[in-house]
Amino acid sequence: SSLIENNVRLDRILYPKPETLKPPRTDVLTIAPWLAPIIWNGIFNSDILNAQFHKRGVRIGLTTFAIKKYVRFMKDFLETAEKFFMVGHKVNYYIFTDRAHEIPNITIGEGRHIHIINVTGYQRWQDVTMRRMQMIRDETYSRFINEVDYLVCVDVDMRFYGSVGVEILGDVFGTLHPGFFGASRQQFTYDRNPKSVACIPVDEGDFYYAGGYFGGKIEEVYKLTNFCHSAMMTDKAIGIEALWHDESYLNKYFLYYKPTKILSPEYVWNNYYGSPAAVQIKRFVGVDKNYDEVRFR
Numbered sequence: 001s002s003l004i005e006n007n008v009r010l011d012r013i014l015y016p017k018p019e020t021l022k023p024p025r026t027d028v029l030t031i032a033p034w035l036a037p038i039i040w041n042g043i044f045n046s047d048i049l050n051a052q053f054h055k056r057g058v059r060i061g062l063t064t065f066a067i068k069k070y071v072r073f074m075k076d077f078l079e080t081a082e083k084f085f086m087v088g089h090k091v092n093y094y095i096f097t098d099r100a101h102e103i104p105n106i107t108i109g110e111g112r113h114i115h116i117i118n119v120t121g122y123q124r125w126q127d128v129t130m131r132r133m134q135m136i137r138d139e140t141y142s143r144f145i146n147e148v149d150y151l152v153c154v155d156v157d158m159r160f161y162g163s164v165g166v167e168i169l170g171d172v173f174g175t176l177h178p179g180f181f182g183a184s185r186q187q188f189t190y191d192r193n194p195k196s197v198a199c200i201p202v203d204e205g206d207f208y209y210a211g212g213y214f215g216g217k218i219e220e221v222y223k224l225t226n227f228c229h230s231a232m233m234t235d236k237a238i239g240i241e242a243l244w245h246d247e248s249y250l251n252k253y254f255l256y257y258k259p260t261k262i263l264s265p266e267y268v269w270n271n272y273y274g275s276p277a278a279v280q281i282k283r284f285v286g287v288d289k290n291y292d293e294v295r296f297r
């Protein structure tokens with residue numbers, strides 16, 4: 001499949017013309033200063049995008065981790081992904097788990113496949129979440145590069161409630177954290193320890209990106225995950241760990257390697273943050289965790 005985004009000839013498609021003097025959204029920022037689009041409901045036409053991506057025959061990988069008790073999120077995650085994630089496209093689910101026998105047997109649509117990747121769970125929960133970077137990285141060149149064109153890497157304690165389609169795909173993308181899209185630099189919970197590789201000074205930073213939703217082309221996901229994992233190992237060697245674990249290192253990566261596309265918090269919502277007007281659709285929403293039961297923090 002072609003990786004060049006506009007080299008397919010489209011057939012006739014009928015749709016209202018874009019209105020230069022009537023932008024579809026004026027309540028939110030839809031483009032970053034480095035000209036990466038910020039994807040909000042209303043700014044894109046799925047018919048055009050689907051036609052382009054279908055002609056390119058694009059294959060999409062969705063990675064998630066279900067370690068220990070988190071296998072319980074798998075059923076809802078997969079069932080709702082079948083309804084809403086990249087419907088009509090070629091999709092490979094990659095489930096990293098230490099409990100393969102507990103992954104539910106779900107009926108999967110045509111052109112879609114579930115791949116289980118057996119991994120061992122780390123003792124500390126911080127390592128469970130942080131080591132995802134290493135595990136994704138290690139599969140990029142041994143596997144993903146041969147099987148898919150794009151990767152979407154997400155948390156598992158989530159459910160799809162609305163369409164998540166090819167509008168999210170690009171060279172490398174991050175997602176605005178639902179708790180910080182209206183926040184100031186000072187309020188961003190970046191790591192501030194100058195000894196940590198993840199440190200971001202208070203006079204830098206563009207957005208606060210969510211740890212639970214990033215992706216892009218395989219080569220770019222390799223660069224991103226390799227950076228984050230290496231940074232964690234550098235910190236670990238001097239006995240430190242960034243404030244929000246993998247999320248802090250991801251934010252540092254995106255400060256200096258700007259994402260080429262940015263997803264609005266529609267794509268990684270949590271109802272803890274209510275229902276602000278800017279968020280017209282909650283497409284992928286955190287599942288209320290029973291902290292005492294599921295976690296052991």
Ligand code: 2GW
Nearest residue numbers: 065066067068070125129155156157211212244245247295
């Ligand atoms: C994580 C924390 C405490 C206890 C258990 C776990 C845990 C996580 C686990 O036992 N098994 C497991 O598979 N995980 C995976 O790591 C799973 O895919 C989960 O969605 C992901 C992140 O952990 P989670 O969802 O409990 O953390 P959140 O929702 O607070 O995540 C945000 O912050 C994290 C860093 O602290 C990450 O950056 C994450 O991507 C963020 O969404």
Ligand code: MN
Nearest residue numbers: 155156157212
């Ligand atoms: Mn989560």
